Amino acid sequence: MILPFLIIIPLLAAFLITLISGGRDSWAIVFSILAVISLLALSVFSFLSTGSQTFIYEMSGWKIPLTICLVQDALSTFMLVIVNLIALTSLMFSVSYIRQYSAPWKYYALFMLLIAGMNGVIATGDIFNLFVFMEIALFSAYALVAFGGKAEEYEASFKYAVMGSVSSTLILLGIGILYSATSTLTMAKIAEILPTLDVKLTYWVGAIFLAGFGLKAAIIPFHAWLPDAHSSAPAPISAMLSGVFIKSLGVYVLIRLFFNVFGGVAVFNEVFLVIGAISMIIGVFLALGQWDIKRLLAYHSISQIGYIIIGIGLATNLGILGGVFHLFNHAIFKALLFYNAGVLEMTTGTRDLRQMGGLAKKLPTTSFTSMIASLSIAGLPPFNGFFSKLIIFIAAIQAGRPVYAFLAGLGSLLTLASFMKMQRYAFYGKENKDADKTLAKVSTAMKWAMISLAVLCLLTSLMVIPGIRELTLDPVVAVIMNKTGYIAEVLGR
Amino acid sequence: MKPSEGMTLIVKTVTRISVWLIILYGIYIILHGHLSPGGGFAGGVIIALALLNVLLAYGRGFITRWLNIGFLHDLESSSAAIFLAIGILGMAVGGGFLANFISHGKLFNLLSSGTIPLLNIVIGLKVCTGLFVVVWTLAIFHLSDKGEKQ
Secondary structure, eight states: OOHHHHHHHHHHHHHHHIIIIOOOOHHHHHHHHHHHHHHHHHHHHHHHHHHTTOEEGGGGGGGGSSOOEEEHHHHHHHHHHHHHHHHHHHHHHHHHHHGSSSSSSHHHHHHHHHHHHHHHHHHOBBBHHHHHHHHHHHHHHHHHHHHTOHHHHHHHHHHHHHHHHHHHHHHHHHHHHHHHHOOBBBBBHHHHHGGGGOOHHHHHHHHHHHHHHHHHHHHTTTTTTHHHHHSOOHHHHHHHIIIIIIIIIIIHHHHHIIIIIOOHHHHHHHHHHHHHHHHHHHHHHHHHHHHHHHHHHHHHHHHHHHHHHHHHHOOOOOHHHHHHHHHHHHHHHHHHHHHHHHHHHHHSOOOBBGOOOTTTTOOOHHHHHHHHHHHHTTTOTTHHHHHHHHHHHHHHHHOOOEEEEHHHHHHHHHHHHHHHHHHHTTSSSSSSSSSSOOOOOOHHHHHHHHHHHHHHHHGGGGSSHHHHHHHHHHHHHHHOOTTTTTHHHTOOO | OGGGGOOHHHHHHHHHHHHHHHHHHHHHHTTTTTTSSOOOOHHHHHHHHHHHHHHHHHHHHHHHSSSOHHHHHHHHHHHHHHHHHHHHHHHHHHSTTTTOOSOOSSSSSOOOOOTHHHHHHHHHHHHHHHHHHHHHHHHHHBOOOOOOBB
């Protein structure tokens, strides 16, 4: 009964913002903050109350093969918590950050549509409905990437729109093939019918979906749009896109389709491992050479998604635990890093690391939280990134694939090098003499957004403690690993 | 003649007669959405095309005097909000989101099938105003001869 509200509330907020606020930004801020706080509360409540059960919500009172259903299980509620958590901090950060642009109320309306799309993708159990929500999220993302209104922002947005449309077309083709073969769009029903059909169908559709959703997840070789789009967007939107957008539209859907619907085909797990490793290593090498701070972070997103994909591709309990845990952690520290980059861009007026320097004294909060986030993403104890990377590392060795463990270690080392460079050039080192001495003020809400995520970087490492893990991560892993459970639970058998 | 003043007298006269017929046809498609092919989306597109016809024939200057673009904006958001409200009412009254809670009536009557005609009307409004406002936004950003934004 909770899930429909997670889609209704942001949609309603978006329409009310355009209808009522009409130019007055204070109303837009009130509506969106209220909406996101209630979304976070609802998603946390639904995650805690779901446990290892599965609840189904059938739209408009029809029964399952005829209706669109929403599926509330550990995996979907877990993703909802991440999305709405990052959305709340992003909104806190936006309130003063977005004042530098014209017509902020439009930004809030688009932001609400973005959340509605992502929540919809996660909650739905119907594959065409998933496509529709994905398009809602994508179209608001295109608009938000171009929100600054400069030439390069339009260019990035257009590039993103072209590549996004190509991948959406592939996905629609895959859905069409599945529908013609199984005569149903409910994912659980498709999963039930697929094993009775020729296995080549699964391979073809799987390959199409891998390319389509792989582009949304920005796995190499489908990554070309990400550095442009994520570095051109306003900082809170970069945090949303890198933190949760590529995960909910890309990684989550890949997990749901390949494990729950296709039943964990071994060939695709091998493919996941290979493209995960390629993304992880090439992503971090591309990041090393960047001087634009937001492009550097964007390339690291590709690399970290590689870690998640490797964890998922190992397809052991421990590997998936590591993948899911890293997914959660990456959302937190990558959002935080983008807020830091946003503060640096706002105060110094540049994104070039070479023109910064010695900012640690002038921006103490930013410097401190960015240090925590850098250590987390590089995988140093006691921060959360260390534990998730360690789990993936151990899982790779346990699964008898030490090559991937070695590559994960190498990637982590290069990540550390790259973030040492960022710290050295932005916060320490020599002060830039040419730079403007008067820095713009960082508002309290922005500071609190950064501090709360920095605290979470430390707190979420507690999720490896067995007692807490059994409550939070284990039900999620159980949903992914149970090959027939999704069909049985959703169809009520 | 400036581009903002529209096309020749012949086009204007034909448009003046035909636009009302097109709008009437759009309304027909929307109202019969639950009985015949078509519905809110198709009808909405037809009405939007009628308005677009006026925009092309009479130019931007006339359209700003004839229509209140701000009101179209409000109509667009409010029709979406009404759609959601009908969905939530369905949740409150019967069964689930968008449940059909009004009496279904007699098959093939104009006033039948519960909330479906209401939803069709709301979708028609949303699509018509939405499409027209998109085209309008494209039309007010046009390039001058020098290639600069006006």
